Amino acid sequence: MDYPMDRQWSARIVTPGIAWPIELCVVVLCLFAIWLLNPTAVLADLPPNLPSADLSSPSSPCVGCHRDNDHTLSLPSGETLSLDANIAELAVSVHGSGSAEPLNCTDCHTNETNYRYPHLPSPALTREEYGERVAQSCQNCHAPLAKHNPGHLNAVDNPNLPNCVDCHGQGHSVTSVAVLTADPVAACQGCHQSFDDPQIGRVHEELAANFGDNQNCQSCHSDRPIYPADVRCRDCHLMLQSSIELASGESVSLHVDPASISDSVHGSSMVEHRYTPLRCTNCHSDSERYEFPHQALTVDDARSLTLEMDDLCQECHTDIAALDHDGVHEAAREKNELAAASCADCHGSHNIQSPTEPRERISETCGNCHSTINDAYVESVHGAALLGEHNPDVPVCIDCHGVHNIAPPQTAQFRVTSPDLCAGCHANETLMAKYDISTNVFDTYVADFHGTTVELFEKQTPWQETNKAVCYDCHGIHNILPANDEHSQVIKENLLVTCQQCHPDASANFPASWTSHFEPSPEHNPLVYYINLFYAVLIPGVLGGFALLIGSDVYRRLGKNPRRVAGAKTTKEKSPRQEDEKGDAE
Amino acid sequence: MSQIVKRYSRFDRAQRIEHLALILSFTLLSITGLPQKYPDTGWGQGMIWLLGGIELTRLIHHTSAIVMIVGSIYHLASVGYRVFVRRVQMSMLPGWKDVVDAVQTLGYNFRLINSPPQMGRYTFGEKVEYWAVIWGTLIMILTGFVLWNPIATSRLLPGEFIPAAKAAHGGEALLAVLSIVTWHLYNVHIKHFNKSMFSGWLSHHEMEEEHPLELAAREMAQEVPVDVKALHQRRRVYIPVAVLFSLVMLVSVYFFVTFEVTAITTVPRQTIEVYAPAR
Known part of the structure; x- marks a missing residue:
């Protein structure tokens, strides 16, 4: 170390011939200082074994006085400084004799003006000021404070900026960085009374406990001049692994994996749609609640928390929210059936992915709550094709029930309109051709008594119940099987039982009264076919005969007919005067 | 007279x-x-x-x-x-004369013959209509029973009779309605409004025109005393x-x-x- 000033000063002192008044003054001042410091008392208290061998010799004189010294020095502010150098702690500190580079007292206490014995009084007026002066000496060896802890220095207008000793310890028991980062809560708590807040304290304790390699307070509280809230949220919640316990005993995990959000539909893929990826605060937008430290949750159970979040989605997805409003789930929730699905129940929360990809995902999603129905669907002709063959043509839940504005399926309206749902695919020729399924099914249904009635109900009084069968009454609802499956409700062997659901007295012949979706033909329902054929011939035949007679009669009457002209002259009638009483002949 | x-x-x-x-x-x-x-x-x-x-x-x-x-x-x-x-007398029973009358009517209308056929109390056209109603009503009642009672029917008959009955019921109905709005409407309303079904009477001219044989028979008929005792019996x-x-x-x-x-x-x-x- 280079002490140019000190060298010059000592040179002057040892040079003879200096003006004696100065020397006199120095002596007087020294005496005064000795009196002031009361060295007799100091010396009297010195332990019997003077400077120990564990301290390097230049310091030994200092140690001699400042070991186990219970005197204090009063500062003008009224604060006191202990004169005990706490030698034992110093010895084990980072700067002590046990460290790689042990320091001497004067490595830090460099100012010989002050520390030359007898010492001059400290110019510091307060302890704080004293600390600052000590901190200056840390920078003799260490990087300037500005580089070391810029986070603090960013707050330049803060009058209470910490210096080295504020964190690393006053006096000689200098705490290492490793120790500080191991327990940052304790380290920072000295100034940051906010740690007294249980939430802040708890969160920082957990974060500190989870510090990985190269992670410390500054990993978050770094020199980033702008530290976006979003990053703060992510940094913190990624490291947090604990949960909040709700009054219900349920727990809500604090862990959020930012990757799950950036991979979600709200993440980087939004750029493709010319949107900015969402930030945490886009959804968690209640600034009062989500400002750190966060306000305590006001809900008692996890379900209420999920439902509370439901409103957040509606801020952007207004159109879907409007649809939802007409759906069964929202209606159920309004009736306090809180298990009814909300946005997050189907879509997830942070890791939201496209809900329809892959297509199998749809029935799986619904099955989360409607498992018994899904179990039946999985076994059905539609579900088996979806899950077994990844068939894109078969209906999934939403094709029949809709999405968001899902209508209640137990209404008369749903029932009488349901054949149209089935016809949507089963009357589609291009679609059915792939599977060699007849598209006549709808027309033949409507031509029959059941279908005729149901169609009229649908068109005229859809709100009214009808007991006439719709597709699913015979074929099943979610458990629809191919019509030729041995377990199918509509295969010939099982049809009577199916008919008896509505026609309890039906006997063995009765199912044949249904034309089985066949147009009458010589092969299928020949009796019906021939009766239709009979009338197709008879009606024009009879009407043709009538037409011939009527037409010829008109022809005769319109033409000049001598008889008719003559007859018109001879039949001037008078009103009847006399009644024929005898005629009642049959 | x-x-x-x-x-x-x-x-x-x-x-x-x-x-x-x-x-x-x-x-x-x-x-x-x-x-x-x-x-x-x-x-x-x-x-x-x-x-x-x-x-x-x-x-x-x-x-x-x-x-x-x-x-x-x-x-x-x-x-x-x-x-x-x-x-x-069962004057509604059809006979060979009705066929002849129908053919002659056509011949007369097409001016192949000069005078119309002479018909009795019920003309061939009226008989056609009457028996069509009888036959049609029978069909409609039988098929109607089947449609009204399909389960009872299918206990005795094959199930296919039910859609067959529906087809017959509809076909027969169409035939009946079309007959009424052509044959009946023309003959008793358009050709000549025959009010006898409401008034009960036909005029002498109407009798002459449409039922000349009946007219002749009634003009000729002698008052035959009714055997009241036998009637009551x-x-x-x-x-x-x-x-x-x-x-x-x-x-x-x-x-x-x-x-x-x-x-x-x-x-x-x-x-x-x-x-x-x-x-």
Whole structure:
């Protein structure tokens, strides 16, 4: 170390011939200082074994006085400084004799003006000021404070900026960085009374406990001049692994994996749609609640928390929210059936992915709550094709029930309109051709008594119940099987039982009264076919005969007919005067 | 007597009332039945809507059917009375002359022959209409029974008879309605408004024009005294038989209407556990 000033000063002192008044003054001042410091008392208290061998010799004189010294020095502010150098702690500190580079007292206490014995009084007026002066000496060896802890220095207008000793310890028991980062809560708590807040304290304790390699307070509280809230949220919640316990005993995990959000539909893929990826605060937008430290949750159970979040989605997805409003789930929730699905129940929360990809995902999603129905669907002709063959043509839940504005399926309206749902695919020729399924099914249904009635109900009084069968009454609802499956409700062997659901007295012949979706033909329902054929011939035949007679009669009457002209002259009638009483002949 | 224009009785009051009942039931059956045959047409749906929906349409149809069946029973009993008690001539029976009359009418209309055929109390056209009603009503009642009681029918007959009955019911209905609006409408309303079914009478001119043989027969007929004793004797036998027959028939109608409960009123609902969170 280079002490140019000190060298010059000592040179002057040892040079003879200096003006004696100065020397006199120095002596007087020294005496005064000795009196002031009361060295007799100091010396009297010195332990019997003077400077120990564990301290390097230049310091030994200092140690001699400042070991186990219970005197204090009063500062003008009224604060006191202990004169005990706490030698034992110093010895084990980072700067002590046990460290790689042990320091001497004067490595830090460099100012010989002050520390030359007898010492001059400290110019510091307060302890704080004293600390600052000590901190200056840390920078003799260490990087300037500005580089070391810029986070603090960013707050330049803060009058209470910490210096080295504020964190690393006053006096000689200098705490290492490793120790500080191991327990940052304790380290920072000295100034940051906010740690007294249980939430802040708890969160920082957990974060500190989870510090990985190269992670410390500054990993978050770094020199980033702008530290976006979003990053703060992510940094913190990624490291947090604990949960909040709700009054219900349920727990809500604090862990959020930012990757799950950036991979979600709200993440980087939004750029493709010319949107900015969402930030945490886009959804968690209640600034009062989500400002750190966060306000305590006001809900008692996890379900209420999920439902509370439901409103957040509606801020952007207004159109879907409007649809939802007409759906069964929202209606159920309004009736306090809180298990009814909300946005997050189907879509997830942070890791939201496209809900329809892959297509199998749809029935799986619904099955989360409607498992018994899904179990039946999985076994059905539609579900088996979806899950077994990844068939894109078969209906999934939403094709029949809709999405968001899902209508209640137990209404008369749903029932009488349901054949149209089935016809949507089963009357589609291009679609059915792939599977060699007849598209006549709808027309033949409507031509029959059941279908005729149901169609009229649908068109005229859809709100009214009808007991006439719709597709699913015979074929099943979610458990629809191919019509030729041995377990199918509509295969010939099982049809009577199916008919008896509505026609309890039906006997063995009765199912044949249904034309089985066949147009009458010589092969299928020949009796019906021939009766239709009979009338197709008879009606024009009879009407043709009538037409011939009527037409010829008109022809005769319109033409000049001598008889008719003559007859018109001879039949001037008078009103009847006399009644024929005898005629009642049959 | 030569210049005095007479009027000739044709239908008595009971027959006219019977005809009114037939008009009422037939019309109601037609306007409630045809839209059921053509429910996929706009007019069919419009009529059903005007009638108050398909269920009410069917109720009107069924009620009208009962009126028509009861009318038919009455007609059988009254014809029996005339035939067995009063022993009037069965002038409605068709004969070879009717075929000849029809051919001659065509010939006359096409001016192949100079004078129209001379016809009696019931012309061939009227006989065609009468027997068409008889035959049609029988078909409609039988097929109607099948449609009303499909479960009972299928206990005895193959199930296919039910859609077959529906086809026949519709075909026969169409034939009947078209016949009425062509043949009947033309002959008794357009060609010449024959009011006898409402007034009961035909004029001498009308008789001359349409029923010259009957006119001649009635002009020639001698007053034959009725054997009142024998008439009463026959009536004593016939009336209990007719009452019994009518009762049996009416009971059958009741049976027809209430024979079976075809279907339950409300389709059973499946009870599904809607909210069943996956394991």
